[in-house]
Amino acid sequence: MPVFAALGDDTRWSILAALGQGDASASGLASRLPVSRQxxxxxxxxxxxxxxxxxxxxxxxxxxxxxxxxLEATARRLDELGFAWDRRLAAIKGIAERL
Amino acid sequence: MPVFAALGDDTRWSILAALGQGDASASGLASRLPVSRQxxxxxxxxxxxxxxxxxxxxxxxxxxxxxxxxLEATARRLDELGFAWDRRLAAIKGIAERL
DNA sequence: TCCTAATGCAACCCGCGAGTTGCAGTAGCG
DNA sequence: CGCTACTGCAACTCGCGGGTTGCATTAGGA
Incomplete structure (x- = not known):
């Protein structure tokens, strides 16, 4: 899941946050963030x-x-996965109680 | 966002997938996955x-x-964020078209 | 057209994280 | 109660990713 690896870095979140306030170029971002343009x-x-x-x-x-x-697509996949896990856990718990 | 950093590693996804098929100990997982117990x-x-x-x-x-x-909580936060970004972009686009 | 400012590319450093091995400890099962 | 197996801790290696500097290039604006 490379998208999570991408979201795992703080600097990239800073970039995303900065871009959220309007489009910008690499140079423009570099003037606002404490890292080099490259x-x-x-x-x-x-x-x-x-x-x-x-x-x-x-x-x-x-x-x-x-x-x-x-972001929304990724969120949806995560949500489905969590849901599936919950269902499975519930099923396992149900089976255990039935024994 | 440390949870994304956690989800950024492939081995951890393997572990989560293995745990999705039932709870397990570190030793139990080590017998199924190609990495050491530690x-x-x-x-x-x-x-x-x-x-x-x-x-x-x-x-x-x-x-x-x-x-x-x-997972679901993380998904929800992601979804809201994506939604907010879309709304902002729509607003910016609307302003631009009005000029 | 010229000059500036932006991008693209390459090489390099460094720290961290993933992985390993080895050993000590400890808690249960029989 | 002893032995086995599972956990926890420590030290070490190594490759990769984030960051930097420097330079070449190129595309626009005045």
Whole structure:
């Protein structure tokens, strides 16, 4: 699940939060965050690979935008998984009580 | 978000999947997975710290159980976040179109 | 068209996390 | 009550990921 690995880093959350207040380029983000532009560029590549962010060229810069749909899709998968586990646990508990 | 860091590792997913088929101890998991017992113990500690798993002593062994509720809670937070981002993007787009 | 500012690429450092081995301790089962 | 098996702790290796610096390149704006 590479999307969780992507969400596991604090710096990437900072980037996502910054992008949540409006699209921005790597350079723009670097001026607001305490890391270099290249580090941010790497993070943006990772975020793009898992679909959490998408690039769009504006003039001579590359702006990035958060893709909320990807977060929702991930949330849905997590929820189903948790639900399935709960059902299974309930089933096991039921079987145990029946013995 | 330490819970995402916890979910970012493949081995931990293997452990969660194995636990999904019934509670098990570190030793029991080690016999099924291609890693040592100590490695699994470390992973179980991490999973326990973020509330994805809970220990319960059974005889002389410590069995672990998946906590589905934690997954659902995480899913809910993710979903709200994605939703908020979508709303914000829609608002920004609306403002831009109005100019 | 020129010059600036933005991106892209490459090499490098470093710390942390995943994994291993070894050993000590301890709690139950028989 | 003794032995076995399971857990806990410690030390160590190693590869990867996050971060940096430096340079080349290129695309626009004035």
């Amino acid at each position: 580090a941010i560029a790497k993070h943006l590549t990772i975020l793009e690979e898992v679909g959490l962010v998408e690039p769009l060229r504006v003039g001579r810069e590359v702006r990035y935008r958060v893709v909320g749909a990807q | 490695a699994i113990a470390k992973h179980l500690t991490i999973l326990e710290e973020v509330g994805l798993v809970e220990p319960l002593r059974v005889g002389r062994e410590v069995r672990y159980r998946v906590v589905g509720a934690q």
